[in-house]
Amino acid sequence: DAGVTQSPTHLIKTRGQQVTLRCSPKSGHDTVSWYQQALGQGPQFIFQYYEEEERQRGNFPDRFSGHQFPNYSSELNVNALWLGDSALYLCASSLGQGWNTIYFGEGSWLTVV
Amino acid sequence: AQTVTQSQPEMSVQEAETVTLSCTYDTSESDYYLFWYKQPPSRQMILVIRQEAYKQQNATENRFSVNFQKAAKSFSLKISDSQLGDAAMYFCAYRSAGGNQFYFGTGTSLTVIP
Numbered sequence: 001d002a003g004v005t006q007s008p009t010h011l012i013k014t015r016g017q018q019v020t021l022r023c024s025p026k027s028g029h030d031t032v033s034w035y036q037q038a039l040g041q042g043p044q045f046i047f048q049y050y051e052e053e054e055r056q057r058g059n060f061p062d063r064f065s066g067h068q069f070p071n072y073s074s075e076l077n078v079n080a081l082w083l084g085d086s087a088l089y090l091c092a093s094s095l096g097q098g099w100n101t102i103y104f105g106e107g108s109w110l111t112v113v
Numbered sequence: 114a115q116t117v118t119q120s121q122p123e124m125s126v127q128e129a130e131t132v133t134l135s136c137t138y139d140t141s142e143s144d145y146y147l148f149w150y151k152q153p154p155s156r157q158m159i160l161v162i163r164q165e166a167y168k169q170q171n172a173t174e175n176r177f178s179v180n181f182q183k184a185a186k187s188f189s190l191k192i193s194d195s196q197l198g199d200a201a202m203y204f205c206a207y208r209s210a211g212g213n214q215f216y217f218g219t220g221t222s223l224t225v226i227p
Contacts, residue, residue, distance in 0.1 A: 033213070042117075042204050042217030043158070056213045088156060092215075102215065104150075104158035 002027050004093050004105035012111045013081050021076040021108045025093030032074040033102065034066060035090040043090055049074050050096075081112045115140045117207050119218035126195045127226050133180075134190045134221045136205030144210035147181065149190045152202040152220070161203070164188065166210075192223075200225045 005024045013019050025032050031050045035043035045058035049068035068074045072093075078085055088109055092102040116139045126132035138147070149161040164172045164181050171179050176196075180189045192199055205218040 033215075035215075040219070042206075042219050043215070044217070045214035048213045058214060090158065092158075101148075101160060101163060103160075106155060106157040 004029075004091055004103050006089075006091050006105035006108050008108055009106070010109045010111075012113060014113055015081055015083060017081050018077065018079045019081060019110060021078075021089050021091075021110070022073065023076070023091030023093075023105060024073045025091075026103050029093035029095050029103070030072050031094045031096060032068060032072065033092045033094070034074070034076045035092065036060070037088040037090055037107070039087070046076070078110075083112050086110060086112045115142075115207050115209065115216045117205050117216050117218040119205055119221050121221045122219070123222045123224070125224040125226055126192070128195055128197060130195055131191060131193045132195055132223065134192075134203050134205075134223070136188045136190070136218060138186050138188065138205070138207050138216075140186070140207065140209070142209050146208045146210065147179075147188045148206040148208070148215070149177070149179070149188075150204045150206060150217075151199075152204060154201075158204070162190065195225050197225050197227065199223060 007022045033048040034046040037043040047057040048055045052068045063079045065077045088107040090107045091105045094102045118137045145166045147164045150158045151161050162174045176193045178191045202220045204220045207216045
């Protein structure tokens, strides 16, 4: 049973550039959430996708956008990168929006220089 | 917004001993869920234990148990018979019954001493 998979594992970008991170949910899951985890902090909710639509959004600017595909996989896009966007980006999947347990991937480490 | 506070940035425990990690939260809701997640160096968050707020009985999963005090808004994690593999960051998390997002604390780094 494949768990949540994310790519790439690590990447380095320059300020002002754009980045796309990818996530495949756990088999059987249809809902994907994205979290940002800065160094030494707990994860912070970015947004959640269900039925290919953004259902809920945390306190993140419009530079952060996403997409969910018919196969439930998802992308997180960040435009005009800041140094402060350097973080571990975690994808989590669940079955349905109201499910109270989510499963995380190993994350994508983004460094902005 | 809900907030989750973990006041112990670091804790240590001798192997085979018991340790308790603290967590408090702030909410005006009556129906919600609480979680403890473990994050080892691999960075993957792993669910340790879950508690439904409407249940009075404290959740238990093998060596892991919680002390849920709803009135005090406290949710501590007890690890019994600590093992070297328990060394990790532990995050307390909250999710309202009607919401989709999880709110996490800042974590407690647990060291297990052989």
